[in-house]
Amino acid sequence: MSTDEQNTLTLPDPPFDSISAVRYSPTNPDHLLVSSWDTSVRFYEVGEKGGKESEAKAKFDHRAPVLACCFSDGTHAFSGGLDTSVRELDLGTENMRNLGAHSDSISAMAYSRDANALITGSWDRTLRFWDPRAASAQQSSHETPERVYHLDLVNNTLVVAMASRLFNIYDIRNMNTPAQQRESSLKFMTRSLACMPTGEGYATASVEGRIAVEYFDPSPAAQEKKYAFKCHRQTIDDVDHVWPVNALAFHPIYNTFASAGSDATVSIWDHKVKKRLRQYQKFSNPISSLAFNCDGTTLAIAVSYTWDEGEAGLKTAERPSVIIRKLGDEIKPKGWTGS
Template structure:
């Protein structure tokens, strides 16, 4: 694809998460089941692997705080700070079980991690010499995903449960919800405009939700089918593995095990674009801070078990340059 670049030295196993740096539009963190976090320069002229951080087990989550520091967590239960210039790893502390997700809060200046041990924990890396953990909050179920916008934190848990918190008062969730989707939550992303979030399931559906609990706002929520194919008159339904909102236009991308990425304008309930289908599932996606690039983790997601592994292709990280297809209709300059 002429408008795409494949990064060198990809992981050897499935990509679990992708995140661009908060200020540099070309710097990317990639966590993988191959027990590494890779740090890339994705510039068009000479993309390169800048650093690789080895872990003791599969890494499921990564995040940036600033352009110089990353964080990681996974099956070995350790929360780590990664110094991206010196390649030094600092252990900030432990969960009691696998770390499934993490995000940096600018408003609270801390790292927030979610785990299968049914806790949310807050970490201040400046306290690494003593104890970096500053808060711990129990949740009713294993945490699968979390995302935040400003001071609003959303966590998606097992049993299709969702909790919404105000980071300024973590004594209890401000809202407790059940998923609008019938099957297990596979992905979650908050809207940049702070109005709500999108969530997706293993059963080829996406739900668009709003934070405002008023009946007027709740009437706007909806769910729709996607990432489906008809093969020999049989409907094949694929998991929606990843969602990401465009930082400027508030449209969002979805990536599925069907090997496709679609761009959606959720305000008018329309798909703006579906990119050419790949032969391998997409496990993770991320927009850069300017919304000019979309990083795609192309790797086997175990939908077909060990049988599928035999024909699975080597994982790839593909960077797609974006044009007007990510803009809503009627956007100035469109």
């Protein structure tokens, strides 16, 4: 058995169709949500290899494919997708509550514990804020110049990636106008986005095998530090193959990050020294989503067909799976001292 196999386990009862997102609980390192194009959100308790078995604790069925999910606390979560409804999920009772709706598909969501607000983004070109405790859950709606593809949040800073390679950066305490508006450093469509846990900036990636590392500080000195690099590429028989980078996730402690692509690989990067720390063994399918758990001990990997080759690719695609990888020192920056 290879080292990679020793350090991984596969969750039971995976979705039947492509996985749109894997998201860990902010408080419990063993609780994971998995949303899918099979119109469900599954809630798992992750076990240990050779120890407690992993278990699918609950399943929430929707009317259409689910594109986004997130936790608010240890017992509640949210979901949204092609049926346009924003749903609150009670993980203990398996009850679902409809909070309201967008006028088009919901593509992304994040929960702010500081503001007690769920933030959703949609192809209807709006961002909406929701408070599930209020009688009228929708608190506000904010127009965006383009369809929202991805969003992520660190502290009070919200980054929104849109169509036409546009980015808006907001302070969620003042949503009247974006704090910054940017165009992507990458030439092709944005496929993934993740904020640094340190609050310094974010990473974004494109369909054309590139990642950009960006900083929030607009000063020329800070902007000089931003850069982009090629990845998830391979030369096969003298032909360059380039794959979309479907997922990015930052480690909550070390501020290194993982990237995953349609080439079925996951790489770990130290963006400060511009180096790859590790590439894991190739998986059986492309990878559609990634998430580190809250204490940084495991990485959830959604191994799932991503439709890059259309219906033709389905013939060789395996059923989706969620792999949990136990992490070691490969995730630490060189010379890490704990500061």
